[in-house]
Amino acid sequence: MTIFVYCIQNGYLVTMKISSSDLGKQAYHKVKQMIVSKKLLPGQKIVQEQLAEQLGISRTPLRDALQRLEAELLVESIPRRGVVVRQFNDREIVEIYECRIALEVTAVRLFAEKAQQSQIDGLRKLLEPFEHTNEIDEKAYQKADSNFHDTIIKRSGNQFLYQLFQKGNLLVCIDAIGLVRPPKETLQEHLDIVTAIHNRDGAKAASLLKEHLEKSKRLIVENPGYEN
């Protein structure tokens, strides 16, 4: 399918084609979705021809997609053996958390210092539905939580940091891990962070977020089954 877009460029009306024919990128998103939604299980081998047929494409764009996913550490490719969905053990999850803390704390400081007021308000709005209520829908909260952290990183103003988050796939991994602590506990922490941002207190926001994330990390470390 091809879509035509008309726009003004250098004062002239130009027609631009936006072709949705990039099978590689499409496949990338689909396979990523399949991994996150556990349709492809960790450790499972991906048979290329089979999956390609399932997606209705040939192997070349699928291989492109797998290449990307390997770079994002979501799959592992062993030459001549094939590609398997990567699985993270507890030690690796803690490693991921440590990286996340390092980058996200930096992001929140930048956000507090530079973000526009409307962006701060937007962040605040994400939390509203869950205030003043006892029955918190876990699924909705998880989504809001994910959005909350994503917004801070995306709007930090440091685009490279955001790319690193995506390419390093920290967000996806963290989504896959799911909620570590109950909403009741984390909601207040989120609110406090927003307050600090609102006051443009970057250092305070950073230390609050750090403690917020460290708590979750500690829970994973102290989890039975964690091997040091």
Next chain:
Amino acid sequence: MTIFVYCIQNGYLVTMKISSSDLGKQAYHKVKQMIVSKKLLPGQKIVQEQLAEQLGISRTPLRDALQRLEAELLVESIPRRGVVVRQFNDREIVEIYECRIALEVTAVRLFAEKAQQSQIDGLRKLLEPFEHTNEIDEKAYQKADSNFHDTIIKRSGNQFLYQLFQKGNLLVCIDAIGLVRPPKETLQEHLDIVTAIHNRDGAKAASLLKEHLEKSKRLIVENPGYEN
């Protein structure tokens, strides 16, 4: 070419073939080298057929390589338009530095807390050739500097962090940027950091490294030509 490796696996002698036939990975390393060594210039378009012929391979493995390099942010692919070598402006270099600071400060804390004594000694040895001398060879120092920081990250014990550094290509970018400050200035800072690590003072090492990197970052920001 095929190489056979003999090794003991589960108590049995096993022969393993290591085929260097992975053209994709080979091409990846070659092209990466070409970018770092400026044989392919920033902004330059890569014509796939041309480069493939130059490397003596077909376009399929070259595309694999470019896919990887795109994930590492070293090249940029515009669908149906081609692949160009990515160039970083000052603003992006600062962004890269901010990410580097976040991750490397975390790494040095872990290193100070967990590293074996021999690793700390190894770090110290890297600096020795440049002490007690007035004539510092810039090139040799740059290599030592690069090794110094690489060691801290690699031996932090957090493998994911190291992968993130590689995939995010922070190290390569930083190598490409080169020395920001004169050796005389940074050598003493490096020595102080080693001392803190030697004393297992993670917090001290972290704050010293942070200041060390922040100084370089500030120099870039204050550089004429930096657009905020």
Next chain:
DNA sequence: ATACAAAAATTGTCATTAATTCTTTTGGAA
């Protein structure tokens, strides 16, 4: 059960074809 050999499945690579973009040429109006 174990070890080996043959068969099947799967991956990596290439050459070809189709689709898209870029460049040049052509034609017409100011």
Next chain:
DNA sequence: TTCCAAAAGAATTAATGACAATTTTTGTAT
């Protein structure tokens, strides 16, 4: 003539299918 727009042609990328190399599975004999 000069400028712009449309059309034709060349160049380049994307995708498909086919083939060869390699691994995994299956079957058979020890």
